Amino acid sequence: MTLVHNFSAGPSAIPKIVIEQIRCDFPNWNGTGMSVIEASHRGKEFKEIAQETESNLRLLLGVPKNYQVLFVQGGASLQFSMIPLNLSASTSVVDYVITGSWGKKAAKEGSKFSKVNIASDSIHSNYTSIQNEEDWRKSANADYLHMTSNETIGGVEYNFIPRAKNIPIVTDMSSSILSRPVDISKYGLIYAGAQKNIGPAGLTIVIIREDLIGKARSETPTLLNYKTYSDSNSMYNTPPVFSWYVAGLVFKYLIDIGGLSKIESLNIEKASLLYEYIDQSEFYSNPVKEDYRSRMNIPFLLKDKSKEEEFIKQSHRAGLVNLKGHRSVGGMRASIYNALEIAAVNDLISFMRDFENNNG
Ligand SMILES: *Cc1c(COP(=O)(O)O)cnc(C)c1O
Numbered sequence: 136m137t138l139v140h141n142f143s144a145g146p147s148a149i150p151k152i153v154i155e156q157i158r159c160d161f162p163n164w165n166g167t168g169m170s171v172i173e174a175s176h177r178g179k180e181f182k183e184i185a186q187e188t189e190s191n192l193r194l195l196l197g198v199p200k201n202y203q204v205l206f207v208q209g210g211a212s213l214q215f216s217m218i219p220l221n222l223s224a225s226t227s228v229v230d231y232v233i234t235g236s237w238g239k240k241a242a243k244e245g246s247k248f249s250k251v252n253i254a255s256d257s258i259h260s261n262y263t264s265i266q267n268e269e270d271w272r273k274s275a276n277a278d279y280l281h282m283t284s285n286e287t288i289g290g291v292e293y294n295f296i297p298r299a300k301n302i303p304i305v306t307d308m309s310s311s312i313l314s315r316p317v318d319i320s321k322y323g324l325i326y327a328g329a330q331k332n333i334g335p336a337g338l339t340i341v342i343i344r345e346d347l348i349g350k351a352r353s354e355t356p357t358l359l360n361y362k363t364y365s366d367s368n369s370m371y372n373t374p375p376v377f378s379w380y381v382a383g384l385v386f387k388y389l390i391d392i393g394g395l396s397k398i399e400s401l402n403i404e405k406a407s408l409l410y411e412y413i414d415q416s417e418f419y420s421n422p423v424k425e426d427y428r429s430r431m432n433i434p435f436l437l438k439d440k441s442k443e444e445e446f447i448k449q450s451h452r453a454g455l456v457n458l459k460g461h462r463s464v465g466g467m468r469a470s471i472y473n474a475l476e477i478a479a480v481n482d483l484i485s486f487m488r489d490f491e492n493n494n495g
Pocket residue numbers: 145209210211212213237283285286287307308309310328329331
């Protein structure tokens with residue numbers, strides 16, 4: 136069996152060295168004589184791994200002491216409801232900035248729980264840009280401002296942190312967490328589904344400032360209350376043990392290769408190669424304004440739309456898989472998360488060049 140370059144938007148590539156380690160550890164994990172998915176989450180071995188995973192994530196991201204790291208289930212999508220339930224009252228106003236499909240979904244869900252004010256919506260640019268912050272229509276006293284650090288479908292990423300006076304900024308970092316260093320202290324809450332840059336699906340990481348915990352509405356279900364996770368080291372009920380363990384391996388790997396500054400420079404290199412190739416070509420295009428182009432998800436269109444299907448078919452045959460764009464926008468999308476090696480991007484560019492020569 137030959138391996139492929141996996142450009143999937145999620146679940147997505149995991150570093151090959153981590154996959155090898157899982158395989159090696161799997162039947163007899165940590166000397167327990169059983170696999171990690173059979174071990175008790177309350178046992179000594181798992182608890183140690185769980186704590187080490189958290190402390191390594193704290194180290195990587197420089198999480199300040201007054202922030203908690205919670206390990207939750209339900210995907211990033213469940214956070215769309217947990218956030219308003221925990222951080223706002225039903226009568227209060229919450230601000231949302233929409234820069235693509237995920238932000239739109241978050242705002243729609245938020246409106247079931249609070250009065251949503253859309254402070255900005257990039258729909259006028261067809262979600263290829265981010266409006267200047269000076270032009271946002273922020274509320275005078277919102278309970279929080281919600282944003283999406285990287286819009287996975289449109290490939291639009293912030294290159295700034297908004298200035299929200301005295302209100303917590305809540306950000307969906309599902310597809311860009313761990314891709315670059317980040318100043319956690321500028322945010323009230325950061326959340327990310329694991330299946331892009333962290334590990335297997337089933338785990339969601341929530342990094343929350345301590346003073347925002349314990350304010351949930353009285354009707355909030357126990358498992359949707361951040362305090363439940365904070366009080367129990369995220370083990371009120373059985374956590375997603377396999378995802379947690381693999382996330383731990385990924386964090387160790389990132390530390391081993393030099394941390395987030397190192398990974399950021401690799402990510403800049405990969406993204407620049409691909410954007411530069413697309414921009415010099417008459418055959419391919421990327422619609423996103425340069426300042427806001429994502430380093431993780433790079434959508435591109437062919438000049439001749441009728442060749443798309445052929446592009447997908449041939450690229451797949453060449454071992455470049457999952458390049459089909461999201462069904463809502465069409466075209467192609469290369470997701471080049473941390474685990475994608477530079478060789479994958481170089482191979483993709485070679486393929487694109489050949490395809491252009493044969494079809495342009
Ligand atoms: C993938 C993704 C989601 C949805 O994640 P689930 O874990 O499937 O709920 C939400 N927001 C962003 C930015 C994403 O990339």
